Amino acid sequence: MKNILATEELNTEELILRAAKKIFTHKGFEGARMKDIADEAGINKALLHYYFRSKDKLFESIFDGVLKSFLPQAILILSSELPLFQKIDRISEYYIQSLSKQPDIPIFVLHELSVNPYRLIENIKEHGMDLHLFSQQLQSEIDEGKIRPIKTAHFITNLFALCVFPFIGRPLIMGMMNLNDTEFNSYVLERRQIVTETMIRSLKV
Amino acid sequence: MKNILATEELNTEELILRAAKKIFTHKGFEGARMKDIADEAGINKALLHYYFRSKDKLFESIFDGVLKSFLPQAILILSSELPLFQKIDRISEYYIQSLSKQPDIPIFVLHELSVNPYRLIENIKEHGMDLHLFSQQLQSEIDEGKIRPIKTAHFITNLFALCVFPFIGRPLIMGMMNLNDTEFNSYVLERRQIVTETMIRSLKV
DNA sequence: ATTTGATTTAACCAAACAGTCAAATATACA
DNA sequence: TGTATATTTGACTGTTTGGTTAAATCAAAT
CATH class of the missing domain: 1.10.357.10 (Tetracycline Repressor, domain 2)
Incomplete structure (x- = not known):
């Protein structure tokens, strides 16, 4: 079970959004790599596509x-x-x-x-x-x-x-x-x- | 023989530079495609690499x-x-x-x-x-x-x-x-x- | 006309890329 | 405990991309 008591614990979606924001704002859409975002979030690249179907969708959220x-x-x-x-x-x-x-x-x-x-x-x-x-x-x-x-x-x-x-x-x-x-x-x-x-x-x- | 009398005639290098400037300034380095620049200049993609060895070199010129x-x-x-x-x-x-x-x-x-x-x-x-x-x-x-x-x-x-x-x-x-x-x-x-x-x-x- | 060097092309290549999938693991609930 | 559902992963795929190469074409000098 995840430690939902720790206030600094973010769920995966929030982790992804935070990482994506950092990478996208720093490198721009074209310069950002899905791998970079996954690494920044500390998760697997495929998990990005599980939460946000495509790079475009993720970008638009941000x-x-x-x-x-x-x-x-x-x-x-x-x-x-x-x-x-x-x-x-x-x-x-x-x-x-x-x-x-x-x-x-x-x-x-x-x-x-x-x-x-x-x-x-x-x-x-x-x-x-x-x-x-x-x-x-x-x-x-x-x-x-x-x-x-x-x-x-x-x-x-x-x-x-x-x-x-x-x-x-x-x-x-x-x-x-x-x-x-x-x-x-x-x-x-x-x-x-x-x-x-x-x-x-x-x-x- | 090329029509070097026509003042509007640009040599290939100038054509490339002009096209590259347009594409790079419009799309940024990461967003620009060598194919786009070649098309814009009306030449072959390989010709870009003949005049400017790499995308980086071409970009730095611009x-x-x-x-x-x-x-x-x-x-x-x-x-x-x-x-x-x-x-x-x-x-x-x-x-x-x-x-x-x-x-x-x-x-x-x-x-x-x-x-x-x-x-x-x-x-x-x-x-x-x-x-x-x-x-x-x-x-x-x-x-x-x-x-x-x-x-x-x-x-x-x-x-x-x-x-x-x-x-x-x-x-x-x-x-x-x-x-x-x-x-x-x-x-x-x-x-x-x-x-x-x-x-x-x-x-x- | 032939040679020489510069220019241009089509076809190709390896790496990087976004995206997929089946299998594995964790979670919740009966 | 057993089962259904949600989450996570490693391995894979097809495509796009920057870049290469060998051959063709052109321009000019001999």
């Missing part, structure tokens, strides 16, 4: 899971009742903190979306990524003269670019700036304030 | 070429004698214009660097990516009270994030903002001004 754990939070914060500047702070806080723990996610998602853009469509429709409410708030603040005029697309781009780019460009930044891992971590910790400051200053009238 | 055609320009502009704000404008102009013509480059480079970070090291050392001069200029402007204090790493990150992210996040942006190809192109054209404005406003005292 990819969908990752999208669902990152995108909806943005919509949630942006569509909330919070003041604009607080939203900026919340987004930057949430994404920089989450991505610090899983720094491979952005490049993984964006690479797979680049190779296979249709993947996103279903997911977006499914979650009803609606930015209308936020667009209205932004326009109100502009109309009231509280911030400078800016289109929603550019606002969103600026905010996410500033939050996410450090993780996407990590090897580039570490190389150009001559940072080691410790120094890079300090740099990332500073980003949260930099992002909100940069965004808010650029919006002030 | 990857090095891409790095050399993008990174040095940044160092050149940043290390020049131009005023700070003009440098921002030049960088944003150059990168947004170049990447509009080759939008797959950023995600390609950053994905490959993520899977294989050591690739960059040689290239950076080789080109002497030195940002010391620029750091001094930035510090001078800060000391003279002309701009708000900011570390070089964050300045560079912000500038490149704002320039490059639209291309990295293209499918995401098109999906969330409901843009078609034409609308995305207009959006990219607007980016140049947005980037310089955002950067400069965030730096003003």
Whole structure:
């Protein structure tokens, strides 16, 4: 009988998903080997196909899971009742903190979306990524003269670019700036304030 | 005899390089098939191995070429004698214009660097990516009270994030903002001004 | 015309790969 | 305990892939 009392004990499916996430996010779909995932999970290769019939099926579980754990939070914060500047702070806080723990996610998602853009469509429709409410708030603040005029697309781009780019460009930044891992971590910790400051200053009238 | 008079006639090596660049940048190293590259170039698969002994060799030609055609320009502009704000404008102009013509480059480079970070090291050392001069200029402007204090790493990150992210996040942006190809192109054209404005406003005292 | 060297091809090969299957083992329940 | 069901494995398969090779073709010099 398995030791179901030990809290750190994971069942096989969770073991596979955890291993698959690590390998897929690190190597991408094409670069990942089913053997690598099996080894990482400490199980037999055939067992992967017992739980997830194919590499594609396993990948979609991971990819969908990752999208669902990152995108909806943005919509949630942006569509909330919070003041604009607080939203900026919340987004930057949430994404920089989450991505610090899983720094491979952005490049993984964006690479797979680049190779296979249709993947996103279903997911977006499914979650009803609606930015209308936020667009209205932004326009109100502009109309009231509280911030400078800016289109929603550019606002969103600026905010996410500033939050996410450090993780996407990590090897580039570490190389150009001559940072080691410790120094890079300090740099990332500073980003949260930099992002909100940069965004808010650029919006002030 | 080949028609060497026709200017549009490319020799086989150039044909291969052009095809390989298209396939590699679109699919990544692992996703690219030598057969695909051969087909794209309109030649036989064995001919690839005649000109470039292996997939790795061919890939390195492409990857090095891409790095050399993008990174040095940044160092050149940043290390020049131009005023700070003009440098921002030049960088944003150059990168947004170049990447509009080759939008797959950023995600390609950053994905490959993520899977294989050591690739960059040689290239950076080789080109002497030195940002010391620029750091001094930035510090001078800060000391003279002309701009708000900011570390070089964050300045560079912000500038490149704002320039490059639209291309990295293209499918995401098109999906969330409901843009078609034409609308995305207009959006990219607007980016140049947005980037310089955002950067400069965030730096003003 | 013949030789020489560079270019191109079709056919082939070994390794790596995702995926399969029958047999073995563990688990639950009667 | 015995039996049915769920889980796990080692050995296997067919296909795809990067890479090779020997022969054919072409271009130019002798």
